Amino acid sequence: MSHNLLKGKKGIIFGALDSSSIAWKVALKCVEHGAEIILTNAPIALRMGSISELSKLCNAKVVPADATSVSDLEKLFKIAKKEFNGKIDFILHSIGMSLNVRKKREYTDLNYDFLMKGLDVSAVSFHKMLQIAYKLNIINDYGSVIALSYIAAQRTFPDYNDMAENKSYLESIARSFGYHYGKRNKVRVNTISQSPTFTTAGKGVVGFDAFFEYANKISPMGNASSDDCAKYCVSLFSDYTRMVTMQNLFHDGGFSKTGVSQDVIDMFKSSI
């Protein structure tokens, strides 16, 4: 049910690849709540994925942009300004990639060229988009910028590999840029730390099925779905959260605050 929480607002959604992508769900939910959006992804993802389908559903223009390319991002923001006839109100950064994970390099045997590429795509790209938006002054006062993170930024999950460092860096950018953007334009910058979710990026993590089930059993409310994540994003893009900034917000059914659950204890009891 829509309450038009984003009526009159305009935004850019990065990272919808296919219908399993978290960004796909966020795009649909934003439009359901009255927003106008532009969709963007890396040129190769636009060729491989199914974003044109989403573009039709959302009545949204698709603009290719490699999020690591300053010139692509500048072009994208200028197109958005023209398309919307003015400034934007929100941005979703839903981008992650580790070449070490893709190439199955162990954390104790990282390739540093891969590491630098993954850091650029997964984290530095967030600084790039914020810096360009700031310099072009493209976001309205009280606008909202969100990036998606994972709890491996705070706690160790061995198979998450160098994505753990990428997420720590990403969350730090939200705090640091949140200060400057808050001071100048009252623009909010936050990260959402989402439960494991079955998507192309998620399934790339070794042992993802077991990982997903474990989190589901630990979390008192179970894992948060991508649909729920989309609703949370809408609330953070809306005017109801205008003073929330520089936060890493756990959206995980309680996982981050739970030591152990009765479900997991019972599993061990039955195997003893």
Ligand SMILES: NC(=O)c1ccc[n+]([C@@H]2O[C@H](COP(=O)([O-])OP(=O)(O)OC[C@H]3O[C@@H](n4cnc5c(N)ncnc54)[C@H](O)[C@@H]3O)[C@@H](O)[C@H]2O)c1
């Ligand atoms: N799936 C999970 O379990 C989970 C949990 C917590 C956080 N996250 C985070 O959510 C975000 C979205 O991932 P997802 O799970 O929806 O997977 P996904 O594979 O659908 O999305 C990742 C996106 O990143 C895009 N991308 C990669 N390189 C890019 C580049 N150079 N420029 C622009 N875009 C680029 C891909 O094309 C893709 O659309 C990521 O930051 C991910 O780390 C995912």
